[in-house]
Amino acid sequence: MLTQSLTTSTVASRVSPLPYPALDQFGAVTGHAGLIATEFSYKKDEEIYGEDEPAEYVYQVISGAVRSYKLLSDGRRQIGAFHLPGDVFGLESGASHRLAAEAIIDTTVRLVKRRSLEQAAGIDVKVARNLWTMTAGDLRHAEDHMLLLGRKTAMERVATFLLEMDRRLAVAGMMALPMCRRDIGDYLGLTLETVSRALSQLHAQGVLGFSGARQIVLRNRQRLHNMDA
Amino acid sequence: MLTQSLTTSTVASRVSPLPYPALDQFGAVTGHAGLIATEFSYKKDEEIYGEDEPAEYVYQVISGAVRSYKLLSDGRRQIGAFHLPGDVFGLESGASHRLAAEAIIDTTVRLVKRRSLEQAAGIDVKVARNLWTMTAGDLRHAEDHMLLLGRKTAMERVATFLLEMDRRLAVAGMMALPMCRRDIGDYLGLTLETVSRALSQLHAQGVLGFSGARQIVLRNRQRLHNMDA
DNA sequence: CGTTTCTTTGAGAGGGGTCAACATTCGTGG
DNA sequence: CCACGAATGTTGACCCCTCTCAAAGAAACG
Structure with missing residues (x-):
């Protein structure tokens, strides 16, 4: 180094x-x-x-x-x-x-x-x-x-992650994630596939919007807060 | 208080x-x-x-x-x-x-x-x-x-726990756990039943001995170290 | 010694993992 | 600006590890 x-x-x-x-x-x-x-x-x-x-x-x-x-x-x-x-x-x-x-x-x-x-x-x-x-x-x-x-479900972990990233790097209501799905999985104690499935489900429910896999807009923070237990 | x-x-x-x-x-x-x-x-x-x-x-x-x-x-x-x-x-x-x-x-x-x-x-x-x-x-x-x-299996978690407790409270090669199986589970992100099953399996393999559920003797620390990944 | 709490064990179910195929995005050079 | 290839992401099918529910057994306590 x-x-x-x-x-x-x-x-x-x-x-x-x-x-x-x-x-x-x-x-x-x-x-x-x-x-x-x-x-x-x-x-x-x-x-x-x-x-x-x-x-x-x-x-x-x-x-x-x-x-x-x-x-x-x-x-x-x-x-x-x-x-x-x-x-x-x-x-x-x-x-x-x-x-x-x-x-x-x-x-x-x-x-x-x-x-x-x-x-x-x-x-x-x-x-x-x-x-x-x-x-x-x-x-x-x-x-x-x-x-x-130790205690949250996959969906709860992803909801928590989204709220954390929203708080830390959202600009104008949108966040540009720098990390890939594998990184997110390794942060949340999940596989990249499980992370992807959770995000797809939230997308289908209208809780978030994508513009590219790493550009995310949260459309319903309250729902995410409820999910994060 | x-x-x-x-x-x-x-x-x-x-x-x-x-x-x-x-x-x-x-x-x-x-x-x-x-x-x-x-x-x-x-x-x-x-x-x-x-x-x-x-x-x-x-x-x-x-x-x-x-x-x-x-x-x-x-x-x-x-x-x-x-x-x-x-x-x-x-x-x-x-x-x-x-x-x-x-x-x-x-x-x-x-x-x-x-x-x-x-x-x-x-x-x-x-x-x-x-x-x-x-x-x-x-x-x-x-x-x-x-x-x-985030990343260890149930058996690896229990092995890690046993080695930690052995290090911290073993006297004369024996440890007297103050906590119940539910506490151990809530520490390791498992259920009490999974903790009990892992301990039973280690007992069956001769890795540890019991004298009462909370009095444990480690008989093969090397095996536990290998398990803890 | 009886009662309560704790632990063990079994049977069955389910959430998330694994493996695989396909889709999309991104970077690169034409 | 587009075309291509590589990297990344999505989705499906199936499986397995751990959880849940239940009951019996063991230990602790008054």
Whole structure:
């Protein structure tokens, strides 16, 4: 990794315009500490870091999308989270990454050295608090996702997924999913066929509209909320 | 809650003898800050706090066992974690508890006010770091559990559970499970019958021995490790 | 020692997985 | 801008793992 086009810049608080600047948690950390941030780009399906690899950097998506996942020895995959523009990922309290990360589509990230964040946290209590808060946010998502994976039906999982993506990346009532059906399945603990069937059923019921398999408009969010149990 | 026998004491670092004093993370926090810790007891199946309830206290199990869980509207339950003696639970970065907590059996906990921990973290960077590390530990467990819930078979889940409990509460090669089959099922995303059948099968294969349904001896940990994929 | 709760086991059903074929979309180069 | 090929998505048929429902057995408790 780290063998591509590389731009270095001293970061004030926010270098690049992000879709949701109001929620720029990364800037909240780097801003206080005057850290060096670097931009970096990955091509579709390129690995950003592997599972159990030393956690040298912390990342923020500038554009594109990232999947974090774990694998079983026979190749079964569980995606723990999708990271969209503005999201911070790869933040670890320990020495190594617990999940691998790959670019879903061509993606640009900003990154800072973990060591410098740790150092800043040792000096500035506000930075330390921000790191804790970000990890706690990841934990909240994981707890919600355990409920989905352990106890929801296929239709409920897909409904939950659609509402999550609608919230996170809908523009003008429409969302452009960056990930394929297999990624969605591996996120929801389903097969790609089951995801496809659920989406078709929702389409037939008029709950959503397609313009291409990955361009979706939700036409009845209330029905989806009811389905998500 | 908080309507039972109540003992207050000023905590040095460790008040009560814990089974695994080497891993006393709670003491690492309270020790530095000279916080007031209180002991409190709950009866079997008593609620400690509810989902979305204000997070006023942080807890450590002294004796007994606790389950943390989420419910769907129709009563389906996902247990996110079991808390055993020495474990800290109920630690939140935000204002409220994301999961409910109940005593599995009669349980005694030590508790400190969240506010005083926050305050200590604002003064002492080491305390802040400890809070972050504890939340990161919970996140690691949740990430592993998502893989289990999303991608493992029933037998793999039970094998993983047995190895986890063996690691956490085995004494002299034997473990005394505090929780019933339904709790195990709700932790593993299975029904209690499926858990029972998997345990019976492992028993028939000689992988484990019973002395009462909840007293289990692992006779072949390697086989379990192979099963857990 | 009786009662209640928990666990085991069986039989049958169903939701989601698997395998396969076809359709659509997208990227690429003509 | 279109044509082609590859990748992605949809749909169908069938199967199997786990769930559901039921009953008997074992353990815990007063």
